Amino acid sequence: MRSAIKMHGSDIIVDPWEKALPGRMRTLLLTAPVHRMENSKGHRMAELQKQDLRMLALRVLDATIERMGLGHGAARTAILDEVAPLARQADETLSIEDSRAIVEIVIEGLLNDTERRQAFKEAYASVESKNILWRTFSFNLLEEFSPDGNVYLRVTVEGIHLYTGMLGYNIEDAQVASEIVLQYQISRGRLSDAVQTAKEAEIRSIQYDTKIQGLLNAAKRDIHQVNWIKDAMESISDAREHILQRLSLEKQIVEVIEEKYISAEVGEYQQLTELKKQVNRCMSRHMDLHRLLISVNPEYLDEQLQQGFKMRSFNRLPDLDKEIFQPAILFTIGQLTEVTKEIFRSYSLPIPPHLLSLELLIEKLTAPIRDDKPAIADTTNPELAEIHTEEELFSESDVENVKLLQQEAKGTIRLSQVIEMAQETKMPLSTQRLLVLDALRNFGAESEASYSVKLAGCNFKNHEFTGDDLILEYKHE
């Protein structure tokens, strides 16, 4: 029993509530881990109080999805670089390290690290045959994976659903709608809106890619998990048709963008270029997916050939924790003796034995003794010789003499008078020169000087010195 609702000129089929309810419940439950993260932040660290972890979680998903459009996924450091400034915006007192630590907490939350990356499990009540039954909805939001030796983050199908808020919609329909909207926005010159719509269209492309890829991977893991004729063939055929249509539509959009370039104003060029890049990226993703769909049936047939003849194990994979580890620690040492050897063997690569070569052995044994480099860095002091320098202009006795003269001169005195005192006591010329230079050094030095020096306003001249006379004012206590 279905009811039809008229909306915006199109018929939308609404399922009876009994049928629709479980799907809507699952939609609601997808947000539960993010809410839980926000609600439990008080137990973790004080720095989280000013943060909305739900907002950061959505931003992590957003940044990851954006990078999924370009390649395998996102490097963890790239996500930290992009999202950490947002955490700092919320709390300006945070250090860069703390803001990155907060984003790490959010990533770990989305990966469900506290539960050792098991799927999130949310229990919900479902109305089935007029009875209420409790069911569990299991899902992941974010995954870390390593397809080529590097580590990437990627958002799962459910994670994309959560982010786009597209639950309950058919992916294909949403994609068609998005591209029609995009064409409309470009033709009306609403370019910033068009860029946003193109981004949303790309997210849907990724979602579509993930769906098909998941189906293929499931078949590759265990061919018996997928009913190829009933489920896969139909989906793949629909998807292939759909992608071909999308490629044609996206080509038209690129043409519209190029036409718009001619009439565009200066400020619009950048937006148009960004938009074109976005649509090209979508096209490239669709083409990759199309290539995959073309090769999927032969791949499946190969898998069928390989797996079809593989003997189906009567025993499923064991639950390592409950069925192996927990019972094992209840065993006696004697019981476990053989088991442990098998465990070590399983983790060890074959170690190549050393094959004796008499020639090589003798060659190595009789090799000339080399002057091995010392184990530590050579830190012996280099031999250093003192280079010849000219003797200092003033001796220690000159310094002492100047001090004596300054102690004798009390209050205010002219430089010419001090020089006369030095000459009367037959102090060497070097002492007199030091006295003059010291006075010149202190001239204008003000606070740094041990005595103040001012111009006397007259000249002085004796047999050794000539020039402006200076007034020296000593600060004796």
Next chain:
Amino acid sequence: MSDELANMSQEAGELLRYAMDPHETPYQNKRYAGLMEQLYTSPNFKLIFDNVAQGLEIQVLACTPHGVFLAGRERSPFAFKMEDYKGSMRAEERIVHGVFMLAIAAYCFPTIEVLDQDDEVLRPRMSVDQVVAFVRDMCKVCKGNNPEDPEHGGTEIQIAWQAITGLPDVILTPGGKLAMGCLAGIARYAFDYLVDNGLMRRLSEDNHGNYQPTPAYRIQVKQLAGNQTLKLIQSLRHLNVSKEEPITNA
């Protein structure tokens, strides 16, 4: 003998060499990747490779995009010897190391669904301290279920959790390193062994060492899970559980 056959034989040997080196991966070594491609596409090359491996009593565990995984059979010159893991271990010491190996696997793959994921999906980062706490908690549960002092007999009849309970969590050497006589030292040794065999990546020294399993670890654990001896544990557990109280709060 044709040149092609001679070349293939040489290349099969080369592929074996790469497969025996834990630090070689097809995504980093193009030659390795090329030989793996040949393994998938040339039935003759695959036949030669399988036969060379068989002649050396080497078991080909898996051929995956992450590499070829091998194990030496009992009679093979490549067969694993306990000394390859650690020399001169007493029986109970060996068992504790074995339990830690199981604990690391159980910590990484807590459910069947998780173990059955794609090989490339990475498992959580974990530290030595976390795994020690995981094992210690389990031993506490066992002790709680058996409050009376166990009867002390010979080593053979000592139960694994009792052997673990007797060891301290952390002992440091005068040089500040983990001693082998403590649980953290044993866990660290096990982790480092897995790193040496290309099954873990060492991330940092925090909490006595932080590690993350590589895709190769999942492949090896799946192989281990199908092992007859582990199936023996599964079958014997009912026997033991009937003697001991079941573990309920794990």
